[in-house]
Amino acid sequence: MKRAAIYARFSTDLQDERSIEDQASLCRKYAERESLDVVAVFDDRARSGGSILGRDGLLALMDKARERSFDVIVVEALDRLSRDMEDLAGIHKRLSFLGIEIRAVHEGVVNTVLVGLRGLVGQLYREDNAHKVRRGQAGRVGKGLNAGGLTYGYEPVAGDPGKRSIVEAEAEIVRRIFREYVDGRTPRDIAHDLNAERITPPRGRAWNASTINGNMLRGNGILNNELYAGRLVWNKVRMVKDPDTGKRISRPNAESDWQATDVPDQAIVSRELFDAAQKRKKARSITNPNQQRRPRHILSGLLKCAACGAGMASNGKDPSGRIRIRCSAATESGICPDPKTFYLDTVEAAVLNGLTAELRHPEVIAEYVRTYHAERKRLTAEADRKRLRLERRLGELNREIDRLVDAIAKGQGDPAVLGPKSTLLDGERKKITAELAETAPTTEAVALHPAMLARYEEQLTRLQAALADGIRNGDTECSEAIRDLIETVTVFRDSTRAGGVQVEISGRLTALLGEQAYPNRVRGVWGKMVAEEGLEPPTQGL
Incomplete structure (x- = not known):
């Protein structure tokens, strides 16, 4: 059985x-x-x-x-x-x-x-089914009904699907946010006060600036939600499923695809107040292009708080002019469990000293070579599969075209039908032939790229030379060298020494090898290291 x-x-x-x-x-x-x-x-x-x-x-x-x-x-x-x-x-x-x-x-x-x-x-x-559901949602929105999902300030009406009523306690918070924002306060300051007063946020554990400010492209956030002004806007985003992870991901739709319906009975703030908020948002969004493109400091955007994992940002200067940095979660919403303030130059020195010492450690180089070799083998295998697939298809096309030409020459079949078909196949053959010409020939994956160690030493030499002058003079070469090597820097307080700092650095292998080593521009994290300020050498190995 x-x-x-x-x-x-x-x-x-x-x-x-x-x-x-x-x-x-x-x-x-x-x-x-x-x-x-x-x-x-x-x-x-x-x-x-x-x-x-x-x-x-x-x-x-x-x-x-x-x-x-x-x-x-x-x-x-x-x-x-x-x-x-x-x-x-x-x-x-x-x-x-x-x-x-x-x-x-x-x-x-x-x-x-x-x-x-x-x-x-x-x-x-x-x-x-998905198309029918969206069609049904569009019909409900056209009638001013909720197409799904909860919105802060409203609750569903029991027994009346699609209807929602205003929750007055939450509506007052919405009005407060709009009034304070129009009066000149920042979303960060507003979020701080709401958290300090222990007011329950729409979702998550705390209010933060993005909850209030939102994303203009996606049309989310309290200040962007036109429902508060009596206008229901639907279809701002669509959900797609990532085939590799199975997770649903939101993608913004073009504004021409949005569907809007007036629902004056759902208004929480006046149209004048809503428009004033949009005007201020637009004015605040205008930034100098140079500031948008270039990081202000060497480690801008790379620093992370060890206590909560949030990013870290500058937080003013002390009387001597030294720049302080602080956890963004503590600054934005006041929820970091162990907020600490550090001096930026202290963290930069710890990172730079640790980076130059640790990059020469034998274990780092060994890991770097192992990761490089694995990625080269993967890329070679992918190239081999692609070339084999193209060559197989090219052979099929050659045989099919030969059969069609023979049939036309022998008077078998209608030339008016076989001729265009042969031309179509020949076009595909030319395309594949050109693609094959551009595809790198099959080669054995080498264990060590000939230029790899030279590139490694060159990058370290460039780093040290840049540090000598760049730190003092604010040279962008220094910033580029560092940011080329670093993925993230996690900052810890060293409890064993007053004012001590520890940093954990996660680096990029691709930057060390150069673009030619990885034609697909894979950016792999190659390892982690710890560097302490004030030690020679900065730390032990990996």
Whole structure:
């Protein structure tokens, strides 16, 4: 008797939990009829069939399949396994390789043809449902109803889908934000006060400047939300699923795709106040282009707070003119658990001393070479696969064109049909030939790029030369050299010494090797190091 595993799934938490038990019961009856011994049941509850990612039941089933724990998988229908053509085909391919059958109660033993048909039908069904949902949402917005999601200051009306009412306590906070912003206060200052007063934020653990200011392109944030002025705007963003992670990602839509409806009964602030806020936002967004392109300091945008992981930014100067830096979370919203203030020049010195010493450490060079070699092998393998695919297609085109030419020469077939087809294929052949000419020839991956160590020493020499003059004179060469090597710098307080600073540096391998080493411009983090201020050498190794 063959051993069987049952798999069941339902899509959303709006569906009946009994669906899993019903599917399993149906599969058990099928197993009895087919004389199968059910040895395991796997399920995924409230999980979309659009991706295999995040489906623990299916992943556990595939793990057990590799252990040959069963011989057959029974499902109610193939769309329970997946509604994505690529995923369903991949599951079938891997199970077939393991010698495990897939049987569907309503379709019987699954073969390649059935996988192709059901995969196509399942994906079309899923995509069609998405279009219908958006069409329904557009209709609701046209009637002034909520198309989904919660907005701070409002709550849904029970028993009346799509309707929402104003929550007066939250609405007063919205009015306060608009008034204070128009009166000249910054979003950061407003967020500070709201956190200090322990006012519950729309989401997350604290108010911050981005909650209030938002993103103009995406149309989010309290100051950008026209609903507060009595105008409902929908379709500012669309959600797409990353095929590699299964996560849904928002993408901004063009303003021409937005749909707007006037809802004066939903207004919390006056149109005049809303427009005044937009006018001030526009005025504040105008920045000198030179300031937009160039970092003000060597480590601008690279510093991180060790206590909370947030970025660090300048925070004024002391009486002697030394620049202080402080955790942005502490400055923006006051929520850093251990906010510390450091001197920027102290941190820069720790980073620069640590960087020059640690980059010459043998373990760093060894890791650097290992990562380089792994990436070179990957790029070489990708180039080989691409060239092989192009050469195979070129051979097919040559044979097909030869057959068409022979047929025309022998008077077989209509030249008016065969001629244009031959011309079309020849165009594709020329395109592939040109692409092959641009593709680097297949070569063995070398263990060490000839210029690698020379490039390494050159970069370090450039760094040291830049430090000698650049730090004192504010030369941009110094900043470029440092930023070329560093990914992030995490700043710690050294509790063993008064005023002591520790930094953890994460660097970029690609910058050390140069663009020619990695034609795809892969930016890999090659390792971490710790540098302490005031020690010679700055620290021990990795």
